Amino acid sequence: MSAHDPTGADRERIALLGTLAAGVAHEINNPLTYVMASLDQAIEEVTALVDAVPSLRPTLATMHEARDGAERAWLVARDVRMFSRREPGAVGPVDLRRVLDATVRLARHDVSARATLVQEYAGVPPVMGSEVGLGQVFLNLVMNAAQAIPPGDPKAHRICIRGREELGRVLVEVSDTGAGIPAEIMQRIFDPFFTTKPAGLGTGLGLSITHDIVNSLGGAIHVESEVGRGTTFTVSLAALPRSSVRTSRPPGRMGRVLVVDDDPLVAEAVRQALAAENDVAVAATGTEALSMVSDHGPFDAIFCDLMMPEMDGMRFYDEVSHVAGKVTEVIAFLSGGVDDKATEVFLARTGRPVLEKPFNPEGLREYVRERVRGPAG
Ligand SMILES: Nc1ncnc2c1ncn2[C@@H]1O[C@H](COP(=O)(O)OP(=O)(O)O)[C@@H](O)[C@H]1O
Ligand SMILES: [Mg+2]
Incomplete structure (x- = not known):
């Protein structure tokens, strides 16, 4: 290419x-x-x-x-x-601080072996976007920053994530003190499949996806780099009034939710959508979820991935129904698309709802609210 x-x-x-x-x-x-x-x-x-x-x-x-x-x-x-899957999910007002915190949680392992992380975005206003899409954007940038730095001496290098407001725009900078980008390839880094990384380490798709997501939100992305000194990517998005994301909790008790998904990105996205109004526990396997149900239940809602290694959603449903039959009444399945007969039959038999990825965060919240309030309202 x-x-x-x-x-x-x-x-x-x-x-x-x-x-x-x-x-x-x-x-x-x-x-x-x-x-x-x-x-x-x-x-x-x-x-x-x-x-x-x-x-x-x-x-x-x-x-x-x-x-x-x-x-x-x-x-x-x-x-x-x-x-x-270029569409980044449901768009609405997003608290960037939460997205960046989640990005840091996901990337911490790769970053900590290479650099000291600096986070300066506490005052950043909300933007219009999707948490999943923006999470993807910043995870790509932070992972690239980490990969530009050799592992081994984290005190010698820095990765900074900074957010600020300027003339109605939000600017988020991801900068590193890594290898830098030579001028002769600068024009190509956003091309799909362009990579300088060894086979198996890079697909060359990260920046292409990042660019598309930022563009689809009406934003822009810029890069400045100096070989041997480091690189700064700046994402610019329209700022929203601070009041547009609700940070206070709504009246009523907190819901208790269990998310069961082997994919940490999906689990994190669901957790983020629900965290303001609910206590959210996450299990990475069906087995883990079973012990959480018996040790920490009851839950108001359980969101369970249909496709998981070891114990899939259908087996989890059957197993948990032996432990505590009523639990099955709060299960909703998460799915990337149901296309096999066995799953269709299972869903028809149990009558449990299926939420398709990518999720609408408000839909998830509403599902839990209905269960917390109870059928009497
Ligand atoms: N922070 C960075 N420092 C140095 N080079 C970078 C940085 N970010 C991106 N690049 C360059 O851009 C290329 C494309 O990046 P990307 O689209 O994320 O694909 P990949 O990371 O899979 O190679 C990388 O291979 C690398 O050469
Ligand atoms: Mg990359």
Whole structure:
């Protein structure tokens, strides 16, 4: 993809490639989640044995390598799928501080090995956007910043996330003290599939997706960089009045919600949508969710992913119905699209609602409110 001003034919080819790649990525993603779950299970079992049988140590190291490799492939496949799903979800007033806090939580592991993180965005006003889309934007920028810095000496490097208001715009800067971007590739960094990273580390889609999301919100993204000194990306969006996002809690008690999803990005998006009005617990597996239901229940609502490795949503439903039958009445399923017969039959049998990704945050909140208030109102 060398042209940085693609012709119509190029664009068509890029779009077609994107669609094909997304299909392949989707097919790869599911088996990979099983590979990772099985490896996790095996690692756990071998870890329990390794003190008694020290000769297993190299085997354990090999298994960790396999797990890392599978996770990398899984992340690449997810990037590719995101590329095909360009619409960033429901748009409304968004508290950027919450989006940036969540970004930091997700990226902390990659950042902390490389740089000291500086967060200066406490006073930033809200913007119009979607939490999921904006989360994707800033996660891409922060991950790129981290990847521009070699691991090993986090005291020597900084990644700063700064937010400020200027003439009715919100400017969020993500800057790093990493490698910088050479002038000769500057024109191409936003092109889909342009990457300077080794195969397996970069898809070249991050900035292309970021650019599209920011554009779709009427915003702009700028970059300044100096080789050897670092890079600053600035995202500019229209500011909204501070009163447009509600930070105080509405009257009535807090709801108690459990989110069950193996995908931390999805779980975080649901948590964010509900956190102002509810106590939200998150479980990454069906097994974890089962013990939360028996230890921390009852919940007013349980949002459960249909597709999860190890124990999927349907099995979770059946298992939890043995533990406490009434619990099933508060379950709603989360889905990226139901396309198999078994799931359709299951849903028809149980009559439980299915919420399609990407979610409408207000829809999630309303679902919980109805259950907290109770049928009598
Ligand atoms: N903060 C940064 N510092 C240095 N180079 C960067 C930075 N952000 C982006 N780049 C360059 O832009 C390219 C494209 O970025 P991106 O679209 O996110 O794809 P990827 O990260 O998968 O390579 C990167 O491969 C890298 O060369
Ligand atoms: Mg990237």
